Amino acid sequence: MAVAAPTQGGDSNSASQGKPSRRRLLIIVGIVAAVVALAWGLRWWTVGRFVESTDDAYLKADSVTIAPKVSGYVTDVLVEDNQAVAAGAPLARLDTRQYQASLDQSKATLDARAADIQRAEAELRQQQANADQAKAQAEVSRVSLQHAEDDVSRYRPLVATGAESAERLASLVSTRDQARATLAANQAAARSAATQIGATQAQIVQARAQMEAAEAQLNQSKLDMNDTTLYSPLAGRVGDRSVRVGQYVQPGTRLMTVVPVQTVYLEANFKETQVGRMRIGQPATLHVDALKGTDLHGVVESFSPGTGAQFALLPPENATGNFTKIVQRVPVRIRIDTGPETRKVLLPGLSVTVDVDTKSATDESKRIAAENRHD
Numbered sequence: 001m002a003v004a005a006p007t008q009g010g011d012s013n014s015a016s017q018g019k020p021s022r023r024r025l026l027i028i029v030g031i032v033a034a035v036v037a038l039a040w041g042l043r044w045w046t047v048g049r050f051v052e053s054t055d056d057a058y059l060k061a062d063s064v065t066i067a068p069k070v071s072g073y074v075t076d077v078l079v080e081d082n083q084a085v086a087a088g089a090p091l092a093r094l095d096t097r098q099y100q101a102s103l104d105q106s107k108a109t110l111d112a113r114a115a116d117i118q119r120a121e122a123e124l125r126q127q128q129a130n131a132d133q134a135k136a137q138a139e140v141s142r143v144s145l146q147h148a149e150d151d152v153s154r155y156r157p158l159v160a161t162g163a164e165s166a167e168r169l170a171s172l173v174s175t176r177d178q179a180r181a182t183l184a185a186n187q188a189a190a191r192s193a194a195t196q197i198g199a200t201q202a203q204i205v206q207a208r209a210q211m212e213a214a215e216a217q218l219n220q221s222k223l224d225m226n227d228t229t230l231y232s233p234l235a236g237r238v239g240d241r242s243v244r245v246g247q248y249v250q251p252g253t254r255l256m257t258v259v260p261v262q263t264v265y266l267e268a269n270f271k272e273t274q275v276g277r278m279r280i281g282q283p284a285t286l287h288v289d290a291l292k293g294t295d296l297h298g299v300v301e302s303f304s305p306g307t308g309a310q311f312a313l314l315p316p317e318n319a320t321g322n323f324t325k326i327v328q329r330v331p332v333r334i335r336i337d338t339g340p341e342t343r344k345v346l347l348p349g350l351s352v353t354v355d356v357d358t359k360s361a362t363d364e365s366k367r368i369a370a371e372n373r374h375d
Contacts, residue, residue, distance in 0.1 A: 050359035052278060056329065057268035057352040059288075063259045064234060066091055067252050069227040070099065074247045081241050085232045085258065092243055092255060094228040103225050106218040113211035120207050124200045131193035138190045141183035148176035236260040264346045266298060266336055268354045269308060269329040277358040278303075284334050287353040290345065297337050300356060304331040332356075 072094035079091050236258045243255035266286060270278065278300060286296040307328040309316050334354065336346070 050277070050362070051355050051357055052270060052274040053353065053355045054268055054270050054274070055351070055353045056270075057266055057286075057334075057354045059264050059346055059348050059350045059352060060267050061236075061259050061261060061264045061348040063236075063239075063257050063348070065254055066230055066232070066256045066258060067254055068094060068230060068249050069251050070094065070224050071250045072096075072098070072228065072248070074243055074245055074249060077241075077243055077245055079238045079241070079256070081238060083238045085236065085238060087232060087235045089232045091230045091232055091238070091258075093230070094249070096225060096228045099221065099225045099228055103218070103221040106214065106221040110211065110214040110218050113207060113214045116207040117204060117211060120200055120204045124197065124204065127193060127196045127200055131190065131197055134186060134190035134193045138183065138186035141179065141186045145176065145179035145183050148172065148179040230255070232258050234258060234260050235262065259348060261347065262340065262343055264336065264343060264348060265301070266334040266352055266354065268332045268334055268352070268356075270332055270356075272307065272328045272330060275303070275330050275332065277362070277364075278332065278356055279358070279360065279364070282360055283357050285355045285357075286334070286336065287355075288346070289351045289353075290347075291342075296342065298334040298354075299337065300332060301335040302333045304333075 074092060075095050076093040077091075078093070079085060079089075085091070239257045239259050240254075241256040243249070249255065266284075268284075280300050280302060282300045284298040284300060286298055288294070288296060304311075307330055309328060334356075336343075338346075
């Protein structure tokens, strides 16, 4: 019993010393919690309340579908799946034999039309010479007629006085009449030659029009020939490649897609209640699910001209039947500011959580509110 008494006294002293220690610990914890809460509150007041966030955001790229403009059998596929290609790189080729034959035929038709023009121009020159000859003959006939008429006028008084015989006058009258007939014939020939010139000139105009049509057909044949090789319109990577050698394709058949992975952008769908203070040029922080622990930065680039529902295949018709209000979402395009190494792993379709700092629009929001205030 003498030994137990001192032991109980020692436990009582230890308990009394432990209470102040726990109290100080609780006080410290309370102070730390208050400091943390104050810091968080200050952070929220200065930054957090201006940040709008959404996880309805996905990476996108303006991909291009590769489709032929002409039909034919595929003879060569020059790229593999997921291959990087430069702008203007050949992707596939079609059989060129029928288009080469059409091109040769178009060239031959053009040569024939050119020969038609040359022949018509030669005929025109000949007809112009014939017309000049006919005019000259008509002029000779006119001079002959004038001479014959002068002879008749000179001999008629002589016959009346008996100085010349009537047979001589009759011969001169016959010569005059023949000269008149010859003049009429030559004048008709001159008019006919002039008419032939006009017809030939019309033929030349027609031949030139046919030559222009042949040139257009030749150009179309060249285009068809060039279109047998499909080129990449932009730099990117090949995806969704479905074309195979020996496949028959029609114009518009989807063969593959070129994705410009170096120009990937973000499309974030914010609620309509979040975009009131959102403006172009505001900074954004991006959290890509595929890049855990890495924050990317971007800038608000543009806003959709309508909510997503307005561009749906079947837009909602809220004026019929019962109505339930649903918060709409507005697509916002965000430019990603990052280097080429990071862009190698940014693929269209990846999920992203985005935070947009709207603090820069505070003053503007105040002005809008003041503008619409009614005193």
